[in-house]
Amino acid sequence: MREDRVLERIASVLAAEDEDQLHERMGLAVEALEGEHGLFRIRVMRPPLDPVHHAIRCGPPVRGAGRDSWDDLDGPYAFAALDAGEPEPGWRRHGLPAQLPPITPPSSAPWVAAHHGPGADSVLSIARTQVPRAGSAQERRVADALRLLAGVLHVSVMRLAVPRLFARLAPRLTERETTCLRWVAQGKSDGVVATILGVSDSAVHFHMTNVLRKLGVSTRTQAVAKAMALGLIP
Template structure:
């Protein structure tokens, strides 16, 4: 699919999953079939949100995704760390002055099948920073050569994704705004805390935490915690 066709199809797509699949299809034609899209927190240091990304916005190898979050690599990932300072697209292999932990993340990513990669920082509403990363399982892949095309794909995907989110968010009614306690529970779960840990922090039982989280999912029209976190962030109901 050429770039013009991608842009036209992206504008007409009303499903975030279908839009992501479209991006993967086009990137695969460039030799970069592994794609991830995510938002960074406002915390210092910058990091990805503290939960496994929705399957609709990442197709990196599942084993690598689990290892990445279980070992808390989001805190030392050089791609995430560099994204706020490198406003243009960058190639992973060209990142300089890596700390030992950062180098370990990239080395293990290669072992997991992400042989060569590049990332595109993307600014959104309220100054929120997102990033699209493209990776290839092929040893001879050249992200520098494909950078211009992949950057353009990333930007148009980002714009279309934001429009889908806007249309989805507009369907939420004022009566569904979360209570402060519901927001508290959701914030801590977004940071990777379990219901039990959240209960200890808030000095309530884990059953109470689960009760509030169920209310959150009902109000936001989601079916699991991850979806609720993503939607709450898009609606600016919780911040990081």
């Protein structure tokens, strides 16, 4: 493992300009770490909403199972990073197993590649056919580089992928629905909002009914809280 090449490729991940570049450069960084497969997973908390989960995978198909399958990563493969415990069930939303395959690195030294930031946590796993000898200088170098790559991927995914995920998950309100919701958030009744907008009370009620349905809530107070959490209204 050439350290200069590893650092160069990790730095290139941080400089990625879009998600395609991010995925490609992650693969090159994993390759420089002599890894055959890489799996990066991130969970972003959104109180009072459900967390958002996202995953990036790189590497060739695993024993014919397909690029997105990690179920067959056993036998000669050893993970250079393992989850400390079982992830939230939400990881399954992206076709990932509830936990990584039961593979134990033949090393007693910790292989940890997790990163925790404000409101988000992530883990990076790399499968290698060749595992450095326990306690060796090479093992320490790989572990250090793995932790560095985990942090770089965390920052890059938060910058490039998470905003798109949030936008995709947010319900699409019409301009009139958003306007009505903004006035309701200020404590205005349907009648007052109708007067402000120059429409009928029933029209405002119709728009607010649609807002509640799209947001999946049952009260206007809940609608305001969720819309603010999603950034739909200030």
